[in-house]
Amino acid sequence: MHNLYIGIMSGTSMDGVDIALVDITAGKVKSIASKCYSLPDDIKQQLLTLCETKQTSLQDLGELDHQLGLVYAHHVNQFLTHHKIERNKIKAIGCHGQTIYHAPFGANPFTMQIGDANIIAALTGITTVADFRRKDIAYGGQGAPLVPAFHKSQLENPSINRVILNIGGISNITVLIPHQPVIGYDTGPGNVLLDGWIKACLGKNYDNDAKWAKTGKMDTKLLTKLLNEDYFQLPAPKSTGRELFNLSWLRQKLTGITLKSEDIQATLVELTALSIVQEIIKLSINTELPCELLVCGGGAKNPLIMQRLSALLPNWNVLTTSEKGINSDDMEAIAFAWLAYCRLNNIPSNIPEVTGANQAVSLGVIYQ
Structure with missing residues (x-):
């Protein structure tokens, strides 16, 4: 029985795309392999400009969402090839996506991560879990930290x-x-x-x-x-x-x-x-x-x-x-692999005392 999950994280620093492969058995995580891939310069620059200026067009935003999905999928496929891992042995990918705006305060709180998970699921052939933060916000939380x-x-x-x-x-x-x-x-x-x-x-x-x-x-x-x-x-x-x-x-x-x-x-x-x-x-x-x-x-x-x-x-x-025992470089990528495991098993994965949500829920949306 394979209990393999992949986590993808590209954080606020935008220093790369971290990919981690873990085994999760009875909730306990064992790290197997990891790699950090660089973000293409043009995409990184678009993201930095977007986060700094907070200005974009609908077309540019949609295209960037698509491009990031392609980047994530490409790196997962590279990772699997490099480590000679059969994709049918991976239960799910947990992808955080790239945060471009986080506004948990105000009358209409929201958070926005991009990197189309439909593309990741389609191009890797692996069930993908993404959009982890918005459900916590829907239950009155900040959507962070997870x-x-x-x-x-x-x-x-x-x-x-x-x-x-x-x-x-x-x-x-x-x-x-x-x-x-x-x-x-x-x-x-x-x-x-x-x-x-x-x-x-x-x-x-x-x-x-x-x-x-x-x-x-x-x-x-x-x-x-x-x-x-x-x-x-x-x-x-x-x-x-x-x-x-x-x-x-x-x-x-x-x-x-x-x-x-x-x-x-x-x-x-x-x-x-x-x-x-x-x-x-x-x-x-x-x-x-x-x-x-x-x-x-x-x-x-x-x-x-x-x-x-x-x-x-x-x-x-x-x-x-x-x-x-948990590689300091891979902590967040591993965490999103674990969050994908929780979603597939319908295990609550937020902590209301931490995020401010009014109840514990299983976070993430499943893309197949």
Whole structure:
């Protein structure tokens, strides 16, 4: 009996398409293989422009949705060929899609992910589950974050205070404290501003090993201005994205401040670390138990962010999730494979305390 699922994730950072193959038996996930494929430059640029300007035409939006579906399907087929896996052994693909707008507040809350799942199902011949977030919104939730339910299922430990921290474009935490309800939400920017700033200044997609940030000096005045953002004061549940934290936001905050570009990068690292830590120190933890911060996502590879987290949280053991058996690069792709498994088995996969939904439901739409 095959229990193989594929997860596809392309996150806020748009640094690529992560594909993960997992075995899921009785709800427990075992990672088998994974690969990150790059997004074609023209599609990535269209997505970045769309998220930044929030302007498009219906034709351009429809075509981008189609193109992304083709990209996802192509990479799944490449992945299967490379690993010599027969497609009839895969029970389902779970595809998050690419978020282009997330607006959970207001009179008519919505979230929008594109990447036509009909195309993925048609071109791979594999049942595809997608559109995970909107059902949670339909039940009064924020549609995010969804990965905490996966974290709870795989990483909860009754004798450890655990926080799972995903640093993608946006940073989010899942709080797993014994005998307390699970909470999880977006703390604020992860890599989105760091990647955007180095791209604008040096033309690079990201600051490899924080080498550029290390040449700069953190500026307290700018940090104070950056932290003076309403989002950081909001209570959970809350979620955010590029529609708030983007280069236009940063440039507005830089008004009246003159700094070297590398000093701005160093300050953005501190913003990422401090906005996370400010949330963690608010938690009511069981002081008799050890504390672990398990980090995943691209930010887990940033030595400066990891260093600052350890320094700012002296009572916490800061590790990557890889050290606990779930590859830190693949966490979200694996989570969407698990969400597809939940949908096919009609298992509730949101946590109302996390998203604000009024009930637990099985998320996702099945495309065959």
